[in-house]
Amino acid sequence: MTAPIPDLPILAEDDSMLSRRFGREVANYFSGSPLNRVSWLRTDHAFLSAAFAHPKASFLLLDNLSPLAKDLTTLAYVGKNDVLPLTGPEPFKRSEEDVIKQFNSNITQPLILFLGIDEKKNGFEYRGYKGNPYFAVDVTPKGSVEEKAKGVVEAAKAKGGQSFIPGTRLMTLNAPEAAIYAQARALLDWNARNPFCGGCGQRTMSINAGTKRVCPSTDLADAPEGGEPKKRADCPTRHGISNLCFPRTDPTVIMAIVSADGTKLLLGRGKRYPPLWYSTLAGFLEPGESIEEAVRRESWEESGVTVGRVVIHSSQPWPYPANLMIGAIGQATPDGETINLGNDPELEDAKWYPFGEVREALDLKVSFGDEAPKGAKEGGLRLPPQTAIANRLINAVLAGYLGAAPKI
Incomplete structure (x- = not known):
């Protein structure tokens, strides 16, 4: 038999007109995340830097979309020091605008996804928003960071009582963490499937803490050291308002x-x-x-x-x-x-x-x-x-x- 079926999220009862008429709202598995996504802060590099550096920040590692877990029901989270060999100490130091200007299509940037903050846990605060931050990191060994990613994966495996859960469909996690995993998996998978622009075919880069992709106008690849980035071919995504690549549903x-x-x-x-x-x-x-x-x-x-x-x-x-x-x-x-x-x-x-x-x-x-x-x-x-x-x-x-x- 597989692991016991976890409890599904239960929404608070209310006495609203809609509930009286249609009954209690149903929350299904993979929904009901305990995290507040605070999506408007994904472009705030000061917030992301502070959240990443906070000692109570939690990081979920995914290797080929397989999450690190204690067992089939419970995810395992690591701390900042465990991901530094791959991410570096200040991955969100620069503004999004500066990061795009420094785009180099020959270098694989480790994908760090900001998931949200758990407001039930105290420790982190930013401009009145309180709750411990959660990130997901793609540790799939690939590209120019292959060896660094392998090191993080092996170090995670070496710790007792946790491993990466294989398989294409994970349906045994406790309900709150299933929702966290669903968010991380869907976004990391979308990023991996969209390395090239649908408008011009050139390489794209991940921005907005992993929730958007953009086709930069310049590229440092093959540019002389210390020289100016090369201008890339024109792309229809650079014209109009918010004409970027967003996650699909x-x-x-x-x-x-x-x-x-x-x-x-x-x-x-x-x-x-x-x-x-x-x-x-x-x-x-x-x-x-x-x-x-x-x-x-x-x-x-x-x-x-x-x-x-x-x-x-x-x-x-x-x-x-x-x-x-x-x-x-x-x-x-x-x-x-x-x-x-x-x-x-x-x-x-x-x-x-x-x-x-x-x-x-x-x-x-x-x-x-x-x-x-x-x-x-x-x-x-x-x-x-x-x-x-x-x-x-x-x-x-x-x-x-x-x-x-x-x-x-």
Whole structure:
């Protein structure tokens, strides 16, 4: 069995009009970060320098997107002295404008991402903002800093009780740290995928504490020592307002589809799923398409089922690599429940499952791919764990989410 499923973030109860009408807001796994991102301070090199140098600053190391951790449930953080061999003592000393002017495409700059401050911890203060700072550092050995990065990685491994967790999808972390990891992973992965400008093809550089990339107008590469940087070819990103490269987020709809009579749930089985495992349907939102339209289109394309009314339930960041899962619940039309997998052959199978059978599968509380626990029905349905928004959508349906709206 895998590690126990961590508790999901719970939002404070309130007595607002919206909560009375629609119920308590849902927070899904990978959301609910304990950090205040204070995003407007990412260009303030004085703030970043002070935060980086603070003795209580925490640094999360990622090697090829694998985080340093104590175990499958808990991240491990290092201190400033552990990253200095790679980052140097004052990586944020110069202003962003000066850093861009000193761009050298032959030199690999270690990527240091500012994540935010934990306001529940005391120790650091800057202009009234209080909370211990958190950073993520890409220690993947590469380019001109390969040997320095290797040294940091080996030193981290040499410390007892921590290691880099391999694997493409990490779903066992405790919920607050899963959100921190999701932010770090998505941004480091985006930076790694965008070394070249989409406008002119020249090399870009990371700015804004890891949350933007820019195509500089000059380059010190191959310039004589002490000489002026060479002017680069013109680029469309240098014209207009804020025409820079920002992190991408790919919106994806994921939907629990209920039968017209409200007694069954439509579930599909992907071709790579373990035996007996089914989930809700999902697909990418396309340009010029509303969320509701995407739910109807994807449901019909994958299963042949025609969906009528659609309501949005909740969303989930999904850093593999940069998705935002938009959870919805829809209801099939009375004459549109016939399953047909011949449109888009993405699914291996799709079925209507009675609510009772779905509830039995949810009660097993196993992680994706796990063996069935003792006492489970042989050949019975298997569903995603509670860390997946699919699980939360299914639970919402069974809890009567589609019941009559209260009168106001």
